[in-house]
Amino acid sequence: MLITWLNIDYTVGSSLTKSSQKTILHNISGCIELKTINGLIGASGSGKTNLLKCLNGFQQKGLSSRSTIVYNKNIVDFKSCFISQFQSNCLHQLLTVNQSLIYSSKLKNSCHSQQIDHQNNVDLLIEQFLLNDIKNSIVGTCSGGELKRLSIAIELTAHSKPYLLCIDEPTTGLDSNAAQLVMNCLYNLTLNHNMSILTSIHQPNTDIFDMFDSIHVLSKGFVIFTGKPQELKDFMSESNITCDTNESPIEVLLKVSANDNNNDSRIKHMIDKTSELNTHRFMAETNNIYYLIARRIRIQYIIQWKTLLAETVFHIMFATIVMFAINDDNWLKSLTTIIATYIIH
Incomplete structure (x- = not known):
């Protein structure tokens, strides 16, 4: 297991008055295995981006005291990366694709002790992200799908690759072919590197949906399903949500979950059932999780020993x-x- 999160509650607003507070995430638990591609699926406002940022360490202030995030005990130098859906808008429009990657490689590896062949590093990424045809093209002339792939490649120019890559809606605004190319590149990353990918996505088509090793379906801050894509249809049937043979289960579930889940007994049943399954799933790992928490506290004390001694x-x-x-x-x-x-x- 690469990362496990338990009882994630995230609240925004002033802590002085409860009336100004709003809970975005409610008691969310899950896990990601190493070298897998995982999907956060849900409609707009379901909490996908907030969960990504919480797991990546971007949002810690609003987490409740019981929220727990632990990492693999065999990974000492755990690195993660968050790529926003708007990151492609920050690319320098007058540079070529090759130049953008070269400059990024030089900046990200400026403190690296080993001598790095930046051009070789860039050439490997260009090949992995299918950017050979636009290698010498100006960034401002690239298509949306090409910019998405370039943005991800730029984040991976560092010699030390992240173990967890969190990507916010990499297929938004793309046609089906461009979206498929982006997802194929991400899938190949998990095969070629010691890396796991967690990506949010609104409504994937069947081909993209089947690419995920596991999915986490969110509805208005609650997790209503966690597991393999192939298990979703049977899980929905247990909650009296049926779909025809020509319908995609995820599309049917997103339509149902878009309604007010406080009044829909089927969605409430899925929330309760998922919470119960997650509780049993992680009870077996309780000792391991307590060990990881203790290890994390010990490492923090080791890192901050000078400050603690001075105090x-x-x-x-x-x-x-x-x-x-x-x-x-x-x-x-x-x-x-x-x-x-x-x-x-």
């Missing part, structure tokens, strides 16, 4: 000064002076 020494010195001040005849005046000095600094 400890400061508090000991402060307590010593206060003790001597109390033993002094003019202890009240001395203590007031010390407190004032402490507040000023």
Whole structure:
């Protein structure tokens, strides 16, 4: 298992008044295995982007105290990357595709100790992302699908590749052929690198849907299904959601979940059933998860030992000064002076 998340609750708004708070994600649990491609599927406003950012570490402030995210215990230097759906808009329009990748490779590997052949690094990415035909084309003349593939390739020019690649809606705004090319490139990444991909997507067609190793279907902040795409139809049948032989199960489910899930007993049943299955699924890994949490705390202490030592020494010195001040005849005046000095600094 590469990453596991348990009881994710995410709230936005002021913490001073409950009326101004809004819960975006409700008790979401799931996991991703190494070298797999995984989909976050749901309508607009279901919480896909927020969950991606929470798992990638971009949004930590609004998480509840019970929210837990743990990583593989065998990976010490865990790296993740988040690619926004608007990232292609930030590309330099007057550079060629090759130049954009070369400059990115030089910047991302500027602190790398080993000598890197930037052109060879770029050529491999150009081949993997099917950019050979536009290698010397100006970025401003590229199509939407080509820009999407270029944006992802730029993030992977670093010598040390991320273990988790989170991509927000890589197929939005693309035709079916361009979307299929993007997904094929992502699928090949999981095969050629020690990497897992988690991508959000609105409404995939059947070909793209079947490419996912696992899917997480969201509806208004709740997870209503977690598992393999092939298991979705039977899971829907258990909640009295049926679809014809010529209908795609995910399309039917998204139509049903687009309604108010507080009034639809079928969606409520799917939410409860998924929560129950996730609880049983992760109970077997409880000891491993507690180990990972303890390991993460230990690593944080190791990394921050200088700060912790400085704070400890400061508090000991402060307590010593206060003790001597109390033993002094003019202890009240001395203590007031010390407190004032402490507040000023």
